[in-house]
Amino acid sequence: MPVRQHQARPPRPRGRVVIALVLTLLAPLLLTLSATTLAAPAQAVDEVEETDPLAVSIDQLDTVSLDGRTKGRITVRGKVANTTEEEWAGVNVYPFIGNTPITTSEDLAEAAELPADALVGERIVAEGAYAEIPDLAPGETYSWSLTVPRKLLPVTEAGVYWFGVHALGATTPKTADGRARTFLPLVKEPNKPAKAEKVSLVMPLRRSVVYDADGSVSYLPGWTRDLRVGGRLYRMLETGAEMPDLTWAVDPALLDAVRNLAEGNPARNLAPTDEPVEDPEESGSQSASPSASALLPSPSASADADAEAPTSEEAQDAQEAATAWLSRLQKALAGHNVLALPYADPDLSALATSDPDLLASARKQTTKALAELGIKATSAVAPPTGYLDRAAVNLLEPGAVNLVSDKMFRGATPVIADLDGHEMIVTSSGAAAGGPGPNDPTDAISVRQRLVAEAALLRGSGKPLVALLPDGWQPPQDAASYVAPWTKAAWISSSTLPEAVAGHKPTSVTAEKLRYPRREMRAEISADRIRTANELIGAGDMLQRVLTHNDEVAADILNEALTSTSYSARRGYTDAAADALTYVGAQLSSITVSVPPKVILSSMKGGEFQVTLSNELDEPVTVRLDAITDESLRVATSEPVQLDANSKASFNLAASMRDTGTHTALIVVTDTKGNPLGGHASVPIRPSQVSGVIWWFVGTGCALLFAAIAVRLTRRIMKAKKARTSTGVL
Structure with a gap:
């Protein structure tokens, strides 16, 4: 029989018994301490947990659950790293499993919050069931693998069990020097076979998108890391392509940013765009998945990019990664249900309060972007935190798919909630929370095993599990081996979102049942940032009116402004919209006007003086001149004037006066609607003093x-x- 040892700490000194007794007597007093005082020890514990000398991970687990049989084997693979400055010898990695099943989702959530050194299972030390690790030099990492016979896992009751591994050095045979933990459900078939549990996975395809002031995508090394083969976004596509009946939630702002990178990451385009183009509706109908020709840069765009000055090495790396990613995207989306998020995934509750029209603009831009790519999708919202306030709920579109977390509701949660006609599909907050520490709760195995654990606890309830994967989710390195155990679990029925909620009628809820925590309110995008975004949008409209042959720059700037109001921008430390606004303002102000030092009219009844307009932009513009004067002076405004790129033009303005004094006229450069661009000049004007005498x-x-x-x-x-x-x- 195998020998099992509990994970244990070193024996306590007897003096601690006395301390424990004193603390018990002082408990009422301790309860009156402030939360701040009590937080310090907890933080200290967390810091201790992070200093395990051996860092252990579970990268592969060839099953998602156990059944009632005792046959078979379980293979686990992972890595162990020496985080110290000393060499470690005689390290073994042992599997462990819990004794008592977890039977409710609430208990599972509490278990996931237990400290890393909590006693949660029995270590299995049978010969051949553990992995022996060679000597580990400081900073060295070693990949391990072990196989556990099912008969060594003494669990028979249905429920969710702790499962994981401990790494122990030769000098510490009882206390784990490193640990990795996850959940492993045991699902037994009852006498009457139960229906398979419907599980619908929604994978959000979104990322923080930040633009530089000139309209190029910012932080290129991060994009290259995520998009290249093996990067997080690339692995996400590979996993999605393998996963059956997956639902994608796509932010078109991500696709636009990647396409910009694939074109060499050019700055904002002011060149002529008003040439006739083929209507996408005439060229073919939309499909559920995009075509490669729609996603990848056109040959003409690539040729234009090649004709420009050589890009930086960072831009070239990002271009290669983006092109490979876009090529992979077509296969990943093919055959799957696709949801379309508002453009740039804006902070819904913040916009609902400060500027609902901006949310409408985001939805309009999504429709436009996906139509250009030939992607057919259903309008949706899916806040990363799972929360919407009442104002945001009131702005939900009829017929859209609206995903919110079960944390948003007090008491029992329905499958579909209905608040005054606004329907919301409720997702599992537990599944989105991921696995327990000390590992990253959003790594591949942690998230998968938390998903199947939540699904196992729901089985037989008649409710489906709808899970919106967390944005920080780390997809597996090997998608096929990761998904295969999922597909082999007969008790799981992978379903599309419509299939999962089919047959469930919306349950009416009242506003009092909604929760919107204060931390959500504090985290919202500020009204000042939304105001800046609107100012940038206005500047974009003005720039497009000024450019004679460009009818797209306003939409480009609108898209950039929307990214500054996204959920991901909540964590931003810079205001990209403010930088872009300054940049665009400088471009508008580069159209200037010059006037004479002074003007003397030959008559009070009228006269003319010459002004000169200068265009320092590399594109032709169309502008007007306006004058700001007092009541005694009148200067006629000009008709629209076209200026070639980097050119000047002179012409006369008519003026008249009511008295003989000197008055100042402020000559202002405006767009065709009379909005000032920034360029201006002042000139004193007076009539000839000798005229009457x-x-x-x-x-x-x-x-x-x-x-x-x-x-x-x-x-x-x-x-x-x-x-x-x-x-x-x-």
Whole structure:
């Protein structure tokens, strides 16, 4: 018979008994301590748990559950790493299993929160059931594998059991120096076979998307790491392609960012785009999966990218990774149910309170983006935290798939909740929470085994398990070996989302039953960030009106602005929208106007003066000039003026005045709707000061001149008559 040993700590000194007695007597006093005071020891325990000298992981487990039989074997594989600065020798990795089954989802949730050094199972030390590890140098990692005969797992009752491994060094034969834990359900067929448990997995295809001020995708090394073969996003596609009846929840902002990377990550495009293009509706109907030609950059786009200056090494690496990922995406989505999230997966509760119109814009952009890619999808929302406040619930679309967590409801949770006609499919918060520590709760095995554990506890209830995988989920390195045990479990019925909830009628709930924690309210995107996003959208509209031949830049900037309101932006430390707004504002302000130092009108009734418009952009623009003056000065606005790229143009503006004073006109460059772009110049204007007096003097002078001429002519005539009289001439 195999010898089993409990995981144990070193024996306690007897003095601790006295301490325990004192603490018991002082318990009422200790209960009055503040939560802050009590938090310090807990934090210290967590820090101790993280200092295990041997870091152990479970990377493969060739079964998802046990049955009532005692035949067969279980193979477990993983890694052990030496985290110390000393060499470790004589390390063995032993499997262990719990004694008592967990039978409720609530108990499972409590078990997942137990500290890593809690006593949860019995170690199996039978010869051949453990793995022997060679000497481990500091920082060295070793891959181990062990096979456990089913007969060495003494569990017979249905429920969920602890399962995992302990790594022990030669000098510590009783206390684990490293550990990895997960859950392993035992599912027994009753006398009357129960129906298979419907399990619907929803895999969110979304990621934090941040753009630089010039419109190029930011943080390229992170994108390359995630998109390349073996990266997290690539492994997600491989796993999704293997998983039966999977439902994808796709954020089109992710697809657009990857396509931008595949094109070489160019900056925002201001070049002409108003050339006629083929209507996608005329070229073919939409399909459930995209075509490779729609996803990958067009040959012309690639040629344009190649014609530009050579990209950086980072951009080239990201381009290669993005191209490979897009090629893999087609196969991953093919044949699966696809849900379409609002563009950039915006913070629904924040927008519902601050700007519902922005949410409508996000939905419109999703429809446009997926139509261009030929992807047919159902409109949906799936907040990563699982929560929506009442205002966000009121904005849910009829006919859309709305996924929320069971944590959002007080008391028993229905399969489908209905609040005043707004239907929500309820997902499992336990399944999304992942596995227990000390391992990453969102690693592949932790998430899979928590899923099957929750499904096993639901079996026979008549309720399906709907699970929205956590965003931080780490897909397996080998998708086929990961999915195979899932598909072999006869008691699991992999179902699409519509199949899983079919036959379940919505249950009416009241607003009082909803929960929206304060931490959610504090985490929401701020109203200031939403305001900045709207300002950026307005600047994008203005830039498009200014560019003579570009009719797409406003949509591009709208998409960029939406990414700054996403759930992932809650964790952002920089405001990308503010940086982009400054950048676009500088581009608009590069269209300038120059005026004379001063203008003197020849008449108060009217005159003209010359101004010069300059376009420093590399694209042609169409603008107008407006003038801001007081009531005594009037300057006529100009008609729309077209300027070529990097060019200047001069023309005259008409002005008139009501008095003889000096007045200042502010000449402003605007778009065709009269919105100021930023360029401006001021000019003082006054009429000529001599105009009225000069005309008086001129008139008087003319009168005197004509009078003198008349007097002189009269004298000459009189003198001539007098001369004739004196000579006798009549």
